[in-house]
Amino acid sequence: MRTDDLILKCQEAFREKELDLFLGFERSSSGFLKPAVFTSLESLEKISWDPSASLNLATFIPRFKGKKVGIIAPGCVSRSLVILINEGQVSRDRLTVVGVPCQGLIERKKLGDLKGVRFLDSQNGKFTLQRGGQIVELPLEDYLSESCLDCDHSGPVLYDYLIEGSSRKNPSGNLEKRVKALVELSPGKRLLYFKKEAEKCIRCYACRQACPMCYCESCFVESSEPRWLTAVPEVADNLIWLLTRVYHLAGRCVQCGSCARACPEGVDLMSLLAWANQSVSELFQYQPGLEIGEKPALGEYRLEDPDFFWGGGLTEGKKCCS
Amino acid sequence: MLFLKLARKKLLEALKEFPEYSFYTPKKEGERVLLKETSPDGLPEDLRFERSTASAKELLFPQAETMFYFLRYKPSQKPVLDEGKRLILGLRPCDAHGIQALEANFLKVEPIDPYFKRRRENTLLVTVACLEFEDNCFCDSLGSGPDRLNGADAIIYDLNDAVGVLSNNEIISQRLKDYAFQIQEVRGEDEVEKGSLPQRTVEPLPILSPEEYLSLILEEKLWDKISSTCLGCASCTYLCPTCYCFDIQDINYGPAGKRIRTYDSCMFNLYTLEASGHNPRPTLKERWRQRFLHKFSYIPYLHGILGCTGCGRCIEVCPAGIDMREVIKDVAKFPR
Amino acid sequence: MEKFEPKIIAFLCNWCSYAGADLAGVSRFQYPPHVRVIRVPCSGRVNPLFVLKALYEGADGVLVSGCHPGDCHYQSGNYYARRRLEVFKKLLDFVGLNPARFKMAWISASEGAQFAQLIREFTAEVKEAGPNQEFVREKADLVRFLNENR
Ligand code: SF4
Ligand code: SF4
Ligand code: SF4
């Protein structure tokens, strides 16, 4: 993918669809991409896309109700858009999607001491960083976020314009393996593990804010009547926060990793989310964000859904009130 | 104010003179650098510590603390004060500036905050002058580092084979005296030997006066642009060394309860939401304006020091990649 | 050690399970007394947060029970509940909550005997699991304060 093509295509979209604004990325002073709202054809000359981006841009969509919005979207972002459309958060005709290929996004926490260096460029499975006068070249594969390593929909599923280019193939299956390894631990060990993770959380809600599927105007975590948990970041409270958020995302999460990258404390959100999605897909054969018009998995039911309830399967001849 | 020169070994020995204090230093744990209790024996000889992920405020003004306990129908207002004595070693000069800003808010204006006050009285803050800049910090543009004492009780300079300790604190100067080979009465940082200090090549950031910043308060376009990609999370304000806003909740258990306070953040929608449903800061534009002007106009106007320390934590942590340095430049560029 | 008497919270739907519990009562079926019943309009009304909150406040076991599939007073509430609670239960198991602490059941208005049976089984399981230490909120300081000031 060439940046020139991207700029031209986005400008074309902006012009043809008479857009009010365009969501994309631009280079920050550190060289890493940062999200940007472009409001004119000229400003779009700065639009850019590479593995140094981090946020899922669809998280900004509910902010622009009633506006005609353009957006660049790799696979995961396009899937979040599908969900936002299905859940009535944006109408398809106000949305213009420029599909982009994706090689995966860098998890800056993996950069460790290199965190603050300048990002220069990424090509052919490598990326370059600059520290002082020194230039370091690193293999992309080692620094991609966990969600991207496991991504099985790197190409956009919904678009009006498409930028040609190659997307990441061969999901590593690492996350799946990690989830499996966790499942194989004893419940006690798992509890210990997740309590440790919960302990790290400082309840800054960056994960929620970075997630396109967390668009609620008021979130349960801040509700004071009823108050489900306190604002004290203690383990039990944090577990309620993390578990309930993950539950709200079961079958809705597109595993873009935006939340995990945004978390300043490196809480292991991905294993929980992956497990929730896996449960939904095993129980109800459901993949989030692939089809327009589909209802959320937990917003519908089938008569023949699996039944693990005590007394289940005893329906025949045990009717009451009818 | 005293300036003491000690042999490196002697300083480490002298630190044993504080038996009633628990030691805290920045310690790496996984990806994070935490302020953890340590023993004064295992200190690194070069006295170099990483910058803590969260700022030093968490030891003086923790994210959550109990203010008092009460019984139904007979509320007791006796504050629960933290009596632990701590010596925090290895902070950066910018951290000490942050504490100074907290002191301005909690101790210099009525009502004085008893919780912070007691902790501050019980804490010795010892910073180490920075030998190099971090990638994201900019204290040199703000006049708050990397060699300044700021709000610390002592600052340590690396003089190669020896160390220099500048302190305006009775306890520290008294207890170090016998270990020093040279003692000098001085008036400030500029009169002492500081070893080599880091050099910056880029141009300093343009910092305006509180009044000049205030004059931009109605410039919607400016704040709109700055806040357009902000997510409204609180990672910046929670980690910020000078953000001191808190919220209060009661936690009950039968007829007993406790009142706690936890960090709050002006970046949350809920922060200014009124019971009527009206929100005087309805969008991120107003919230960003508040965050910026509080640090660069209101605090300097009220207390004579900047409300930003230049530590760069918010830059490092912001999931939207918003860079305070860029914001400072954008604001300065905006026509007044 | 004191004998462990578990606290169990049961969310019962108004139309079937609550009536089933009532029937168990009037029929004089014996079951252990550890259950505190909270009546809800429908099993579909049970927000998983109810379950977490109950555990957080110190319940040792939580039961959700509604009408059998096909019998919901509101046609479909229990079908939604089935999907949601099953996913939720998997999540609880995944983070290592003892699976014995959370149970879901269908009890109709005519199943008084089954209700008693269910409670006997569940109580035994929860007793076996022991006191809930997994998800309870931190309240030692409040307990201490209360004891000191009684
Ligand atoms: S929960 Fe995280 S991974 Fe899932 S959609 Fe939201 S941001 Fe993406
Ligand atoms: S955590 Fe749940 S309630 Fe909160 S914003 Fe996300 S989906 Fe909404
Ligand atoms: S971003 Fe991380 S630290 Fe912040 S609330 Fe989410 S999980 Fe907790």
Ligand code: SF4
């Ligand atoms: S960390 Fe960034 S995104 Fe979050 S509130 Fe601060 S400026 Fe906004």
